[in-house]
Amino acid sequence: MGLAGLCVTALILASMDWAHRWHLIVLGGMAAVLAAVGFLWAHRRWRGWRATHIVGMSCSFIAVLTAFYVDNGPRLPVWNLLPPIAFWFLPSAVGLPLLVRALRRHVGRRSAGSFTGAGQ
Template sequence: MSLYNIFLFVHIVSGAICLITGAVASFARKRKGRHTIMGEIYHGGYVAILISSVVMAIMHWSESAYLFYIALFSYGLALFGYLAKKYRWKNWLTKHISGMLGSYIGIITATLVVNGSKIPLINEIPSLILWLAPTIIGTPIISIVNRRYVKTKKVKEIAQ
């Protein structure tokens, strides 16, 4: 097994872990427990994705340079969301939601772009749509979720 294939294996496993834990964390109750455990695993998986993406992109730059940029941008969003919660920055909840869901959009985009040609029905969708659809669909979802949780948090603060 070549060094590239080892990094590819790590990348695929980490991507699958992030897709699963990101979905579980998104739908879990927002408190310590399942949500935070899945979030920690998600973040760790994203670190592995970042490292493997950068290494693979450097090894095969002409075919995979885009992996480098997606990985940096998407992990930047994950790190932003992670740190906003960890350090309770001002308006941390909005930043946490935006960063984490934004990074999830990134991983969905990368998965579709890299694997879309191999998935029946999706392989009939033009590549540009695969690049743009997750962001077009996901951005309003981020806005809706932010409004829902920020409003809930303010109501709880007023009640206390």
């Protein structure tokens, strides 16, 4: 529900200043699609569901953070000292190594346990 609200907000903000905020529609749409794929594969338990769920949800979050920093980074303390291109790449630079770590930790496990790693 929250991500749907975010997408509606992105649409409203982009319509107010299309020339400078069109990217919010693209990033919001990407985040919604990635989250839906991750949720659907986990819900249906299709083959490879764990990896698809982790990748979908993680990349959705990275897309949301990217949209936030691209739109708000120039007005945030410390972030305003960075070049604008950094707002596009820093969320991925931080998030992708964490995604790889999560995949290594959880994918390939044969147990039917949860993602919490309990009992390890």
